[in-house]
Amino acid sequence: MTANPEKVPTDLLTRDYDINAYIEKKNLSPFSIKLTVLSMFKTYQDITSLERVIITLENVAANASEMSLAELLINTFFQVRTFLSLKKLDIKLHGEIFVNTERIFPPKFMNSERLEYRYDFHIKVEENTILFLLYSSKELNSLETSYVRSLLKNLRRSLVSTKYPDVEEEFIIMLSKVVEAKSEETGDHVNRVAELSYYLAEYLGFSSSDAKLIKKASALHDIGKVGVPDYILNKPGKLDDKEFSIIKEHSLIGFEILRDSTLDVFEIGAVVALEHHERWDGTGYPYGLQGEEIAIEARIVQVADVFEALTHDRCYRPAWPIEKAVEYMNDMKARQFDPMVIDAFNKHLEDMIAIVKSHYREEV
Secondary structure (H helix, E strand, O other): OOOOHHHOOHHHHHHHOOOOOOOOHHHOOHHHHHHHHHHHHHHHHHHHHHHHHHHHHHHHHHHOOOOOHHHHHHHHHHHHHHHHHHHOOOOOEEEEEEEOOEEEEOOOOOOOOOOOEEEEEEEEEOOEEEEEEEEEOOOOOHHHHHHHHHHHHHHHHHHHOOOOHHHHHHHHHHHHHHHHHHHOOOOOHHHHHHHHHHHHHHHOOOOHHHHHHHHHHHOOOOHHHHHOOHHHHOOOOOOOHHHHHHHOOHHHHHHHHHOOOOOHHHHHHHHHHHHOOOOOOOOOOOOOOOHHHOOHHHHHHHHHHHHHHHOOOEOOEOOOOHHHHHHHHHHOEOOOEOHHHHHHHHHOHHHHHHHHOOOOOOOO
């Protein structure tokens, strides 16, 4: 049928097949075809990496209280190796773990192969001093080493805390920053959206604990962008119709990544990821939900996300002045945004502005 694309029913593609886009071969050069295929492979690697991380986090949450320090450290090494191997297919990774100068991994009778690059991570858990060595055949970037530090830090906290929710927040921020790095957004975007979401939830009457849960879940709202090709995410101009149809898939991808989790923050994060582009008047995506059909958590995060985005630079436009952004938020009341959330936004506008003004650069 691709020889005669005009004969392919559009509803056949959109209804019956799980596809991101329809590309006509006659419009692609050999280079473009290769670039498209390689880009899709890369996004698949990113998605599977995040899925493995989430599964591991759930396992640690379920078993941390029953596992010894040595078991947790060894499991952490294998998680690091899995994550980095998915990101860099031909990388070689080895490690050594010492607790109070005694090597616990690999076993003493085994030699540890030392590769070109060595990374040392030091942590202290109660009375134990831990040295976590990672040997790599390829140089790791700052995001990848930060990922390892985050894992180790959360491991330490999981051993000294009886409540797992105290452990997960920094890990979730770490996941979201993987997406931030891919989309080249400002480093504080996730933090500001989380703060805005938290205060909006409190202003709307959520308990402190529920507001904190929404704050953490909000950091996952764009996690599906890991499945969108880089050249679309970072295009310095307006997207065409096909590109926009592809980027809209991020809400569905995010839901698919998170939906099977049993952790509350990921369950709420899945709903937020899916519905934060729905609109109060029913003209949003992916399902055209209307009014209170949209989860309140998603309605809160949408207001936070849009206000933060408008007041900061993006690859396709400079930041708006605060006054223009506030005017837009109110113009879209009962159209894009829940009127109740906008009322809370206006009532506490000074707080909202203070949050987005952190690292804010006025439009020139």
